[in-house]
Amino acid sequence: MATEKTDVVIVGVGAAGGILAAELGKAGMKVIGLERGPRLTTQDFDPHDELRYFQRQDLRPNIKRQPITWRPNANASATAIPVQNYGNQAGGGTVHYGAVSWRLHEDDFRARSHTIARYGAPAIPEHSSLADWPLSSADLEPYYDRAEYELGVSGRAGNLQGKKIDGGNVFEAPRRRDYPLPPLRLDQGAILFEAATRKLGYHPFSTPRAILSEPYNDRPACTYCGFCxxxxxxxxxxxxILITKLPEADATGNFKLITGAMCHSVNSDNSGRVTGVGYYGPDGSNNTIEAELVILTTFIYDNTRLLLLSKSDTFPNGLANSSGQVGKHLMAHMMPNVYAVFDDRHVNNYMGPSAQKHTIDDFNADNFDHKDLGFIRGAQISAGPAGLEGGPIASAMNMPPPPGVPRWGAGSRTCLTPTRRSTSILMCATPGGCRRRA
Ligand SMILES: Cc1cc2nc3c(=O)[nH]c(=O)nc-3n(C[C@H](O)[C@H](O)[C@H](O)COP(=O)(O)OP(=O)(O)OC[C@H]3O[C@@H](n4cnc5c(N)ncnc54)[C@H](O)[C@@H]3O)c2cc1C
Ligand code: SF4
Known part of the structure; x- marks a missing residue:
């Protein structure tokens, strides 16, 4: 058993942890990062290993070895969540994510008050914890801008300091400058989506992505390989974060990453002050790090688990849980997808980045009628006030095709707030269904 001392220990070196490691290291603090997974390199992803990464989901947590359970309320039996959409290696979920790079909309910051204003107070369930943010979009704008430029995001501005620009998202909050990189090239799905939605009076735009459309910061542009x-x-x-912020953290000389390190507890003293963490090393040893500052960035499930596991006489219900709220009101990663099948064309959906799509933000599910859209069949449109899973859901999955419309469809990936009706359409390649690594 080893004990180390440091200024800061960061548990989970993913998206949040990696950024903090770089920033705190630059500020002169000695930082130790504990990461349960390995630190892979760009070479580990060449050649593309579909069996390892796609079929066996090697970059995600192993749910057989470490299941995470969920229940809708305290009276229900907990069941294991079947797929874990987060990271299991240095860089976390950003290593294998789709790299869609949103800023929140202005009304997203007022989810509660805006929902009440639009739908009335009964639209929010009695026990919902839905709340407005204490910040506004304008407060965060400088940080969004900095993140987009430091990481490298491709897109087109739709609202430059109040000036609306066609081709960008004209519904976005004002931004100080354009994206650092132009949008990625259009793929077949985006071309169809752009044309169809424009025809219907919508305002399609290229989905912003943390993928380089051109060389940037000594990194090459996307090759549109499709294994994204x-x-x-x-x-x-x-x-x-693996290839942007972790090298920055290394360069400070103040950062030490321990991989294969599974944190199991956050330690605290009798005064209630947190003193460090306990973790199992790759050799199974049980070790301790003492630190002035402990940062938990293990994503929502493990943050919850660690807080609840860290019981003491002072904190009998776990850390930061005097309210009994830890582990409740969680919201994670929702990925409702619908795929379309075209009888008369090949869309080759397997080509290019999975996020190489177009989006509309003025889609209004209240007025949605698949016959109006015509080109949509088999779309599942879910709409609800922000933060309310299970808001009004209209599933058009089994609707018959509109008269005269062949076996067509479109996939709708929705992320809807009362005024933000966005849908990314994913389109499938061939008659008979999506063959993308089926
Ligand atoms: C397949 C996929 C697609 C996605 N697509 C997008 C997208 O297009 N756009 C977007 O914005 N977001 C997307 N996301 C979500 C995004 O990746 C996450 O929101 C983001 O990575 C969360 O950051 P985080 O720091 O909270 O957690 P993570 O980045 O997951 O990092 C948590 C880290 O903690 C480590 N860890 C966990 N428990 C322990 C422990 N006990 N001890 C030590 N280490 C531990 C994990 O191994 C991991 O490295 C996607 C995610 C996935 C998985
Ligand atoms: S599609 Fe582009 S960003 Fe995605 S893995 Fe291939 S080269 Fe990289």
């Missing part, structure tokens, strides 16, 4: 989500990038064009 679920894979790490074999050329380093995906702006993951």
């Amino acid at each position: 989500q679920a894979f790490g990038c074999h050329v380093g064009a995906k702006s993951s």
Whole structure:
């Protein structure tokens, strides 16, 4: 058993932990990062290993060895969540994510008050913890801007200091300058989506992505290889924390990363002050790090687990849980997808980054009628006030095709707030269904 001392220990070196490691290291603090997974390199993703990364989901947590359970309320039996959408290696989820790079909309910061204003107070369930943010979009704008430029995000501005620009998202909050990189090239799905939605009066725009459309910061541009989500990038064009912020943290000389380190507890003293963490090393040893500052960035499930596991006489219900709220009101990663099948064309959905799509933000599910859209069949549109899973859901999955419309469809990935009706359409390649690594 070893004990080390440091200024800061960061538990979980993913998206949040990696950024903090770089920033705190630059500020002169000695930082130790504990990461349960390995630190992979760009070379590990070349050649593309579909069996390892796509079929066996090697970059995600192993749910057989470490299941995470969920129950809708205290009276229900907990069941294991079947797929874990987060990281299991240095860089966390950003290594294998889709790299869609949103800023929140202005009304997202007022989710509670805006929902009440639009739908009335009964729209929010009695026990919902939905709250407005204590910040506004304008407060965060400088930080969004900095993140986009430091990481490398491709897109087109739609609202430059109040000036609306066609081709960008005209519904976005004002931004000080354009993205550092132009949008990625259009793929077949985006071309169809752009044309169809424009025809219907919508305002399509290129989905912003943390993927380099051009060389940037000594990294090459995307090759449109298609092995993107679920894979790490074999050329380093995906702006993951693994290849952006972790090298910055290394360069400070103040950062030490311990991989294969599974944190099991946050330690505290009798005064209630946190003193460090306990972790199992790769050799199974049980070790301690004493630190002035403990930062938990293990994503929502493990943050919850660690807080609840860290019981003491002072904190009998776990740390930061005097309210009994830890582990409740969680919201994670939702990925509702619908795929479309075209009888008369090949869309080749397998080509290019999975996030190489177009989006509309003025989609209004209240007025949605698949016959109006015509080109949509088999779409599942879920709409609800922000933060309310299970808001009004209209599933058009089994609707018959509109008269005269062949076996077409479109996939709708929705992320809807009362005024933000966005849908990314994913389109499938061939008659007979999506063959993308089926
Ligand atoms: C397949 C996929 C696609 C996605 N697509 C997008 C997208 O297009 N756009 C977008 O914005 N977001 C996307 N996301 C979500 C995004 O990746 C996450 O929101 C983000 O990575 C969360 O950051 P985090 O720091 O909270 O957690 P993570 O980045 O997951 O980092 C948590 C880290 O903690 C480590 N850890 C956990 N428990 C312990 C422990 N006990 N001890 C030590 N280490 C531990 C994990 O191994 C991991 O490295 C996607 C995620 C996935 C998985
Ligand atoms: S599609 Fe582009 S960003 Fe994605 S893995 Fe391939 S080269 Fe990298």
